[in-house]
Amino acid sequence: MGLELFNTLILCLLVVVAVLSLWVRDLVVSAVVFAIYSFLMCLLWAEMGAVDVAFTEATVGAGVSTVVLIATVFNLKRKAKD
Amino acid sequence: MxxxxxxxxxxxxxxxxxxxxxxxxxxxxxxxxxxxxxxxHFIANTGVDTEVPNMVTAVLADYRGFDTMFETVVVFIAGLAVFSILRGGPKNRTRDREFVVDFEPDLIVTNTVRLIVPVIQIFALYVLAHGHVSPGGGFQGGVAMGASFILIALSWDLKTALARFPIERCFTVAALGIVIYAGIGLLSLFLGGEFLDYAHLAKIFPVSPEMARYHAMLGVEIGVGFTVTAIMFALYASLSTDGRMRDGL
Structure with missing residues (x-):
């Protein structure tokens, strides 16, 4: 029951965070929200027992790709037009 | 619309x-x-064939070694493509940045990074070397290692990080990783097996065929780690400077 609740909570948060990362105009905020998405995915993988995948998600998804996205945003216009 | x-x-x-x-x-x-x-078949035979406790790594680096080798090549080509597209762009790019970041390296930040970068690198090496016993492996270890160089670039500036890991050396190391991987595969080919059939390495090393596969997996993971480390840092260096390789974030 506890795990069911945990999964449901994370899945609901995932949807919210996914919509939010597209919703916000500021691309830096969008990148950070995307990192939260990756971290939630990482929790979900770890909870399902796929520890290798969770590890990759944490390092690549939440770690390096956020830095690379922010590095790219600094060479673009920071506010999205739509 | x-x-x-x-x-x-x-x-x-x-x-x-x-x-x-x-x-x-x-x-x-x-x-x-x-x-x-x-x-x-994998669940029943991984322990018997390779003596590797972590089945995921055994499938990744041994049973499906061909797939992982070309995954590494894909990472290499992606890094090379980003580098050459940004480097070879129009020279008259005068577009200024919206935010000009002009700062002195902060005392607290640099000293914290000085303390944690060695820890990150040791952990990355542990993840890489322990990949066939516990979760982890070449990709995760390589990313953590590359992240330590990115952290140096973020807390000082890109010049400091590039002095430790020049961009030319990045691509040499990345290519070396693929050479290590393909070299282990070719070595087992020359010893009479198929490409990436590590069990035949037992003919020249004093180990049983099972332990040959065990240790060859470590060698392969080291190759992957080399490539991923170098490409992660090269990606950051290219993207943060728009290919100019100076005054990063």
Whole structure:
């Protein structure tokens, strides 16, 4: 029951965070929200027992790709037009 | 137009949610993934064939070694492509940045980074070397190692990081990683096996065929780690400076 609740909570948060990362105009905020998405995915993988995948998600998804996205945003216009 | 796209996405989302109820439930022993003969073969034979406790690494680096080798090549080509596209762009790029970052390296930040970078690198090496016993492996270890160089670039500036790991050396190291991987594969080919059939390495090393596969997996993971480390840092260096390789973030 506890795990069911945990999964449901994370899945609901995932949807919210996914919509939010597209919703916000500021691309830096969008990148950070995307990192939260990756971290939630990482929790979900770890909870399902796929520890290798969770590890990759944490390092690549939440770690390096956020830095690379922010590095790219600094060479673009920071506010999205739509 | 925007409203039409929204409705289309909503429809596709509902369609996917509707299709998802046909999936087998999580952990179902009758699901196609669990009941396939390939899966049960790996579960039954990984320990006997390779003596590797972490089945995921055994499948990744041994049974499906060919796939992982070209995954590493894909990472290499991606890094090379980003570098050459940004480097070879129009020279008259005068577009100024919206934010000009002009700062002195902060005392607290640099000293903290000085303390934690060695820890990150040791942990990265542990993840790489321990990949066939516990979760981890070449990709994760390599990313953590590359992240330590990115951290140096973030807290001082890109010049400091490039002085430790020049961009030319990045691509040399990345290519070396693929050479290590393919070299282990070719070595087993020359010893009479198939490409990446590590068991034949036992003919020249004083180990049993099972332990040859065990140690060859470590060698292969080291190759992957080299490539991923170098490419992660090269990606950051290229993207943060728009290919100019100076005054980063």
């Amino acid at each position: 925007k409203k039409a796209a929204f409705i289309l996405i909503l429809c596709i989302g509902l369609l996917l949610a509707w299709a998802a109820k046909d999936f087998p439930s999580w952990g179902d022993p009758q699901s196609p993934a669990s009941s396939s003969p390939v899966a049960s």
